Amino acid sequence: MKATMAIMAREVSARRELLLLAVAVAFIICFLPFLPNIETYEATDVRTVASSVSALALGCLLALLLGATVFGNDLSEGRLGFFFARPVSGLAVWRGRVLAVMTLVWIVEIIVLAPALYHEGIHIFTSSDGADWLTILAYVIAPLLLFLLAHAVSILVRAGTPWMILDLGGAIVVAVFVWLNLRPVFEIGAPIALWVVAGALVAALLISLAVGGASGVAVGRVDLRRAHSAQSLALWSTMAICLAAITVYGSWLRDFGPRDFSDVEVMSVATDGSWVEAVGGAKGRLDVKRRYLLSTTANRWLPLPAQVGWERFERVAVYSRDGSTAVWRGGGPVEEPRLLWWADLGRPDPMARPTNLVVSPEAPLTLSVDGARLAVIEGGIVSVYELGEERLLKAIRLPEDLQRAAVVFIDPNTLQLFARLDVDDAESVLIAEIEVATGELVRIGVIPGLGEITWFAVDAALEHMVVSTRSEGDLVSERRLHDAKSGALIRNLDVAGFLRFLEDGRMVLTSESDDGSVTLVVDPVEGEGRIVHTMRAAVGSRVLGEVVPNGVIVAHLVDPSDRTQGIRIALFDVDTGEIRNIGSHLRGPVRWFPRQNGVAMGFFWHCDQPAASRLFIDQSGALVRWDPESGKLIHVVGGRE
Amino acid sequence: MGAEPVVKLDGLTVRYGKLIAVDDLSLEVPKGGVFALLGRNGSGKSSTVRCLLGQQRPTAGRSRILGFDSWKKRRRAMERVGVVPENPDVPPDTTADRVEKFIARVTPFWRSANYFDRLESLGVPRKQRFAKLSKGQQRQLALAIALAGSPRLLVLDDPTLGLDAVARQKLYEELVGELADRGTTVFLTTHDLAGVEGIADRVGVLQGGSLLVDEPLEVLKARYCRLTWTPTDDIPPERIQAALQHLGVIGAGATEGANEAVVEKFSEFGFDRFRQEAPVEVMRVDSLSLEEIFIALCGTEPGGRS
Numbered sequence: 024m025k026a027t028m029a030i031m032a033r034e035v036s037a038r039r040e041l042l043l044l045a046v047a048v049a050f051i052i053c054f055l056p057f058l059p060n061i062e063t064y065e066a067t068d069v070r071t072v073a074s075s076v077s078a079l080a081l082g083c084l085l086a087l088l089l090g091a092t093v094f095g096n097d098l099s100e101g102r103l104g105f106f107f108a109r110p111v112s113g114l115a116v117w118r119g120r121v122l123a124v125m126t127l128v129w130i131v132e133i134i135v136l137a138p139a140l141y142h143e144g145i146h147i148f149t150s151s152d153g154a155d156w157l158t159i160l161a162y163v164i165a166p167l168l169l170f171l172l173a174h175a176v177s178i179l180v181r182a183g184t185p186w187m188i189l190d191l192g193g194a195i196v197v198a199v200f201v202w203l204n205l206r207p208v209f210e211i212g213a214p215i216a217l218w219v220v221a222g223a224l225v226a227a228l229l230i231s232l233a234v235g236g237a238s239g240v241a242v243g244r245v246d247l248r249r250a251h252s253a254q255s256l257a258l259w260s261t262m263a264i265c266l267a268a269i270t271v272y273g274s275w276l277r278d279f280g281p282r283d284f285s286d287v288e289v290m291s292v293a294t295d296g297s298w299v300e301a302v303g304g305a306k307g308r309l310d311v312k313r314r315y316l317l318s319t320t321a322n323r324w325l326p327l328p329a330q331v332g333w334e335r336f337e338r339v340a341v342y343s344r345d346g347s348t349a350v351w352r353g354g355g356p357v358e359e360p361r362l363l364w365w366a367d368l369g370r371p372d373p374m375a376r377p378t379n380l381v382v383s384p385e386a387p388l389t390l391s392v393d394g395a396r397l398a399v400i401e402g403g404i405v406s407v408y409e410l411g412e413e414r415l416l417k418a419i420r421l422p423e424d425l426q427r428a429a430v431v432f433i434d435p436n437t438l439q440l441f442a443r444l445d446v447d448d449a450e451s452v453l454i455a456e457i458e459v460a461t462g463e464l465v466r467i468g469v470i471p472g473l474g475e476i477t478w479f480a481v482d483a484a485l486e487h488m489v490v491s492t493r494s495e496g497d498l499v500s501e502r503r504l505h506d507a508k509s510g511a512l513i514r515n516l517d518v519a520g521f522l523r524f525l526e527d528g529r530m531v532l533t534s535e536s537d538d539g540s541v542t543l544v545v546d547p548v549e550g551e552g553r554i555v556h557t558m559r560a561a562v563g564s565r566v567l568g569e570v571v572p573n574g575v576i577v578a579h580l581v582d583p584s585d586r587t588q589g590i591r592i593a594l595f596d597v598d599t600g601e602i603r604n605i606g607s608h609l610r611g612p613v614r615w616f617p618r619q620n621g622v623a624m625g626f627f628w629h630c631d632q633p634a635a636s637r638l639f640i641d642q643s644g645a646l647v648r649w650d651p652e653s654g655k656l657i658h659v660v661g662g663r664e
Numbered sequence: 665m666g667a668e669p670v671v672k673l674d675g676l677t678v679r680y681g682k683l684i685a686v687d688d689l690s691l692e693v694p695k696g697g698v699f700a701l702l703g704r705n706g707s708g709k710s711s712t713v714r715c716l717l718g719q720q721r722p723t724a725g726r727s728r729i730l731g732f733d734s735w736k737k738r739r740r741a742m743e744r745v746g747v748v749p750e751n752p753d754v755p756p757d758t759t760a761d762r763v764e765k766f767i768a769r770v771t772p773f774w775r776s777a778n779y780f781d782r783l784e785s786l787g788v789p790r791k792q793r794f795a796k797l798s799k800g801q802q803r804q805l806a807l808a809i810a811l812a813g814s815p816r817l818l819v820l821d822d823p824t825l826g827l828d829a830v831a832r833q834k835l836y837e838e839l840v841g842e843l844a845d846r847g848t849t850v851f852l853t854t855h856d857l858a859g860v861e862g863i864a865d866r867v868g869v870l871q872g873g874s875l876l877v878d879e880p881l882e883v884l885k886a887r888y889c890r891l892t893w894t895p896t897d898d899i900p901p902e903r904i905q906a907a908l909q910h911l912g913v914i915g916a917g918a919t920e921g922a923n924e925a926v927v928e929k930f931s932e933f934g935f936d937r938f939r940q941e942a943p944v945e946v947m948r949v950d951s952l953s954l955e956e957i958f959i960a961l962c963g964t965e966p967g968g969r970s
Contacts, residue, residue: 026770029766030766032769033758033762033765033766037755037757101751101753102753103753104719104747107717107718107719108717108719108745108749108753109767109771110739110741110771111739112738242721244720245714245719245720246719249720
């Protein structure tokens, strides 16, 4: 260390004129605001900006120049022997000179930053969140990286040995590895992991360049050609080790299964059956989330692309009504068309299978009740495929006014189409039926002049539909019940709370009073038999879906004054009003996301999601399901700790 | 067992690709001696010196200084070694004073007084940048640095290069004086054969990376002689040529009124046999200068002897 410090002191002393240069630059910056054309700006702003930019620019420029010359010139001119004729190690020579150069560069940066520091103080290194590490690293690390890079390139160019081939090859391989390591983390949309991996790659570059440079000096000593060979060998072997470690770490970050989930989000739930689409993170994996199609009753899962759009919380899978089939878009660039995948969930051991179909990210997908057929609306054309055979059955071009549409299979050969149409700032819904075999489209109904449609829902039998609309400037939406075929208005619904169709076609409408009581109306839709229940429940009560025939889940806070206690859930019989506790201290019901049939249609969902209402997230973040047979909550994945 | 030699090269080989710069070189320099390694340009002297100083890793073999492997234990080895390089490599932007500040911190046996006295006696300015010094002053500064570290071994790589005759003489006189005072071992490479003849007590000659000669200078000079005899018609030239083989003839020729031969194995016994077998009238037996021996050994062609 004594030798290192001695060399460092000598080198700093030899280049002390650089400090005078920095003082001169700082001096000029102080007088910048008085220059013509600049005097109109705020003097402190001018000095702060000028000194911040100049400090970084000068630091980087000096690092580049010194990196290219400090060792390179001495090696070329045979002057490095001066140090190697002394009892000092090659490493001390390297360390001493690098420390000297970097000390000089950092002091130069501080001197040039002095005007900014005088006006802004330490705030130039802070942001609203605390220390601005990116700025600090830019001043500290960027010059160091440039110095080491310039040194390596300088030795490479001056020596011009065949090791240059290794250098060029190594640079290409490193570029490929950087791409291979960053791309997957970028695609899964994990910014923290992306920063960590990118930071690790920069650190790897720094370490490799430092080791390569040190080895070049320590092993090559006064021989430029040998310095180059030693540098290349050490640089690229260190880089290989670092890249291998980063690649392993990156793979570990990304590759984990549902069993590793520590927290779970449910994105979609098959209407029937046990399959859900779950997204979860795992312990130590930073903000990386993986997405799986998994069975809540059996130990089976299929991987899904982690991120499918710019929005993280977006569902991927689309299910058939009977829950036997799922289709989804594969991974790829966010706005590019993707390959379509599907799985037969009815098989004991389902497998993800690619199709030969490529669909755009926004194209609405609809499966027939049994999952045998798939309808895709894309470019104003409804294409119907035989999914198993990947065969196009029919492509039906939609009329101009029906192109913002969603379709639902009535039966394998008939589609019902719902389309939105803007007329004079009011939206209408057009209803049509399409015969798949012939491609014939028949308009069967219309719901005219609705204002802005926020969502609409259709019952399982496609007989009734509720349309939620909002007039311009209104915060509260209106809901109307219509005939799902003709579009005829049945009546206005005077509730703003929970609304859902039961399996038997009836509707459940709820509203919450200020005193915490919940009024639940079971509406037969047509005819007599309206049932009204009033439940005394805690504030924040929510009525969820139909988990068993005529049974809905009611959830409310265990302790309204302490939300950390979680929720309590009960099974409510909509006919008798009987209520039965089934669990408590849960974090909440799963947040399933309704099928989004394209931006044009807004939210549209065909029938209820009874299976979703049986799923909850417990206090540990685990996904649990309520089992109607045993009446117990059963752990599925995640949480545990 | 004898004392550990100060310098020991053992099978030293240096290759640059297919070119063999130094080929299996082995030699030893005992304590207190002055060893002069001679050779033409490109003979491998500089590579040998770099390996000796631990500045270059040999392709094969090894070199030791004061018992330390000069590649692996260079730092220890260099503690008591002074070096005057072929081209003075003191940083051009530095002064003699600043050099002293740095070297004093890293050299354990450094004597500042010795250094400054030497600079003063030689008139080397202490505050002037190295690049501004004359060539002679640069060499004097390099020598002052080398000697102020109380070296047990002084390695001089062509130290008189670029110096005039007076400066060369002065340098050698100082060296002899220092050596007498301290018993320092000197390892010297030079092209100044006349100068080194007065101070070297052992000589090695490198040719194409191989060591042609490694022996005491006195022995070398005793072996190499030039015979001059009067031509006669009585004795055929073939007989004279055959008789000269006992003396290791390496070259022969004729001048006006006399014949000459240079021999490399001169001895009293061999000379007697020559005279018995070829009873010519020998006019003179002259010793050769080191330069003449060197030319006889290395010749004018890259391949060596002419």
